């Protein structure tokens with residue numbers, strides 16, 4: 001397929017945390033591109049993340065499941081000429097604790113759904129496809145070292161195992177069929193619109209209401225935190241310039257133990273550390289992640305633009321100001337939005 005400029009991005013999972021931030025970023029950075037957002041609206045999909053895009057000429061939302069080829073075909077029809085379409089695949093079951101409760105939805109969406117999407121995109125002749133994966137596919141690190149793109153896959157949770165399986169299917173589509181896909185593997189994101197089952201929005205919401213902050217095990221597990229906008233700029237760089245068949249690690253060089261992060265949030269909110277409550281550890285809990293992002297920096301010129309010192313207070317302020325958003329998410333009221341807005 002000759003590389004024509006991209007004019008439309010088909011995003012899967014665009015109503016979730018990273019996906020909705022990606023849609024907002026595209027509207028800002030690539031205002032002449034169209035966006036087709038295919039999302040099943042599971043509990044994690046929230047159209048209230050995207051209200052400011054509704055009514056924009058170039059934005060189309062389609063409720064649909066990536067496991068159903070008819071839904072994927074409809075989205076590809078809406079996206080138009082495959083030569084000018086880039087696909088960004090974010091739809092997934094994404095929460096480790098839920099995968100410990102039950103792995104099947106993870107295998108179903110993350111593995112089966114990815115294969116359905118790959119087959120449909122390949123049949124259409126889509127020439128640019130970014131599979132958004134995670135550093136968790138590499139497993140857990142000791143005190144030293146960081147994950148490179150050559151680190152063997154060693155996932156420890158049903159979530160990360162299903163993501164690793166999807167990565168291998170994307171690799172196979174490239175190796176077997178020459179399907180032009182890249183894979184990104186990013187560390188923990190933080191920022192607006194994250195579902196409050198994840199650590200950071202959970203502790204902000206709980207601390208604000210003087211509720212206990214559940215910290216798994218000793219709280220010394222280390223994560224590398226990256227602002228969601230930096231992740232999304234990296235994905236855009238891969239979409240526009242990544243080499244087919246390549247994996248790109250993305251990270252913030254910003255490692256810290258969970259307890260440290262929680263203390264920073266408490267300080268910012270002027271709340272007491274006595275809210276910290278140690279609870280039973282997560283089974284199979286990965287001890288430490290750290291990313292070597294030198295490849296994407298050298299090849300595509302990507303750099304994180306936000307320091308943690310800038311973006312953490314910004315993120316906390318966002319959650320504090322969005323009381324209605326948080327209240328509607330926590331009460332489940334956000335799930336009515338689709339029916340009200342789209343009449344379905």
Ligand code: NAD
Pocket residue numbers: 012013014015016017018019038039040041042043044045046064065066067089090091092093094095109113132133134135163185186187188189190195
């Ligand atoms: P999220 O859970 O907030 O959003 C997932 C979205 O996918 C939701 O809108 C949901 O409705 C949709 N979805 C789920 N199953 C679907 C299906 N069968 N068909 C269509 N849509 C479906 O997830 P997130 O945190 O925004 O993560 C997005 C992607 O980035 C995931 O693939 C995840 O593995 C990856 N990732 C996340 C992080 C992170 O820190 N959150 C870091 C690295 C990579």
Ligand code: DAU
Pocket residue numbers: 094095096097133134135136186187188189197198199200202214215216219221222223258282289
């Ligand atoms: O590394 C990238 C991954 O980051 C993504 O692939 C996942 O989709 C995303 O959910 C995230 O996974 P984590 O398991 O690291 O994120 P979570 O917010 O669930 O937990 C962050 C850390 O905080 C982890 O060590 C577990 C701990 N934790 C989490 C919760 C929800 C607690 O101590 N208490 C909690 O209540």
